[in-house]
Amino acid sequence: MSVIHVPSECVVLAMDVHKNTISTGVLEPGSTQVLVDKISTDDESIRRLIARFEDPRRVWACYEAGPTGYELARTLRAVGMACEVIAPSLIPTRSGDRVKTDKRDAQRLATLFRGGQLTAVRVPTTTEEAVRDLCRARADMVIDRTRARHRLDKFLLRHGRIWRGGTNWTLKHERWVSSQRFDERALTETFNHYRATLSARVAAVTAIEADLLPWADRAPFADPVSRFAAYRGVTPLGGLSLATEVGDWRRFPTAGMFMGFTGLVPSERSSGESQQRSGITHSGNVHLRTQLVESAWAYKARPAVGATLRKRQDGIHPDTIARSWTAQRRLCSRFHRLDARKHNRKVVVTAIARELAGFLWAEANATNT
Numbered sequence: 283m284s285v286i287h288v289p290s291e292c293v294v295l296a297m298d299v300h301k302n303t304i305s306t307g308v309l310e311p312g313s314t315q316v317l318v319d320k321i322s323t324d325d326e327s328i329r330r331l332i333a334r335f336e337d338p339r340r341v342w343a344c345y346e347a348g349p350t351g352y353e354l355a356r357t358l359r360a361v362g363m364a365c366e367v368i369a370p371s372l373i374p375t376r377s378g379d380r381v382k383t384d385k386r387d388a389q390r391l392a393t394l395f396r397g398g399q400l401t402a403v404r405v406p407t408t409t410e411e412a413v414r415d416l417c418r419a420r421a422d423m424v425i426d427r428t429r430a431r432h433r434l435d436k437f438l439l440r441h442g443r444i445w446r447g448g449t450n451w452t453l454k455h456e457r458w459v460s461s462q463r464f465d466e467r468a469l470t471e472t473f474n475h476y477r478a479t480l481s482a483r484v485a486a487v488t489a490i491e492a493d494l495l496p497w498a499d500r501a502p503f504a505d506p507v508s509r510f511a512a513y514r515g516v517t518p519l520g521g522l523s524l525a526t527e528v529g530d531w532r533r534f535p536t537a538g539m540f541m542g543f544t545g546l547v548p549s550e551r552s553s554g555e556s557q558q559r560s561g562i563t564h565s566g567n568v569h570l571r572t573q574l575v576e577s578a579w580a581y582k583a584r585p586a587v588g589a590t591l592r593k594r595q596d597g598i599h600p601d602t603i604a605r606s607w608t609a610q611r612r613l614c615s616r617f618h619r620l621d622a623r624k625h626n627r628k629v630v631v632t633a634i635a636r637e638l639a640g641f642l643w644a645e646a647n648a649t650n651t
Contacts, residue, residue, distance in 0.1 A: 294308070304323055339362045430483045491519065495518065574635040
């Protein structure tokens with residue numbers, strides 16, 4: 283993310299974008315009066331908006347990041363207009379302002395943009411966005427599979443079928459599930475429906491992973507994915523998710539800034555001699571944060587390079603492997619120390635995920651010699 287400073291000679295075009303309408307605010311150079319209008323989001327309306335300006339290269343547009351995506355920014359950039367997508371969580375707000383309308387949002391956005399008070403997010407390439415959406419689709423399907431498993435587990439538990447043979451959803455556990463029989467016909471039908479739903483969810487995850495995995499070996503993802511996969515807890519698909527969610531790691535000058543972007547840093551309210559820290563900020567990219575937390579669980583065991591990790595490290599530069607081992611030794615040790623002091627293991631995992639984010643940032647910006 284970076285703060286945007288609009289040249290004084292440029293026209294500011296601020297847009298409050300919704301599904302069917304766009305409220306526009308135009309601020310001419312040297313003026314403080316924002317001219318507000320409302321247009322449709324169809325292609326013809328966008329073309330008429332662009333045609334209002336004699337020279338699109340003198341226009342600097344902006345709108346908030348949201349569900350409408352980046353297509354509008356790409357359209358405006360294609361005609362030579364500068365366009366930035368603004369981070370909504372970093373827009374300054376006034377505590378006493380209780381009126382919110384599309385018109386006021388467009389006016390405020392134009393004024394703040396002219397004053398250099400807005401922070402832009404990076405617009406990914408179409409390929410990066412497409413693969414990122416595929417990664418997110420896989421994450422959704424994994425959640426669906428987990429829910430299907432939980433429903434089947436709870437059904438069996440309600441009827442006294444309790445698995446005590448170890449971890450759930452191993453091959454041994456699945457054979458046990460398949461062996462269950464019920465006297466009541468309705469229960470048998472319920473059991474079969476739950477199992478059929480789970481089979482469909484498992485097949486969906488398998489299919490999308492088969493589509494996703496080849497992208498880990500293609501540019502521009504191959505290099506960062508191979509580096510990240512050399513770290514414990516980061517699978518090739520996990521590394522691909524990290525690479526697509528972040529894009530350009532160089533936009534974060536320090537590891538601390540990247541940790542802040544993940545939303546894994548503690549929130550703080552301090553004034554005078556009073557200092558109060560609470561839970562993590564949860565700001566930034568939730569998909570990135572989820573992947574880091576998932577990877578952090580791998581560090582609860584002792585430092586070791588197993589067969590799977592060794593296979594992922596095959597052919598990787600020795601400097602990356604050395605950094606991976608350093609990270610593993612530190613994070614495993616820290617996991618055990620924190621786990622001995624904290625009552626909530628989720629707090630421990632969050633702390634490890636935050637430090638892992640720092641190691642991965644350093645890896646992405648390192649130059650192997």
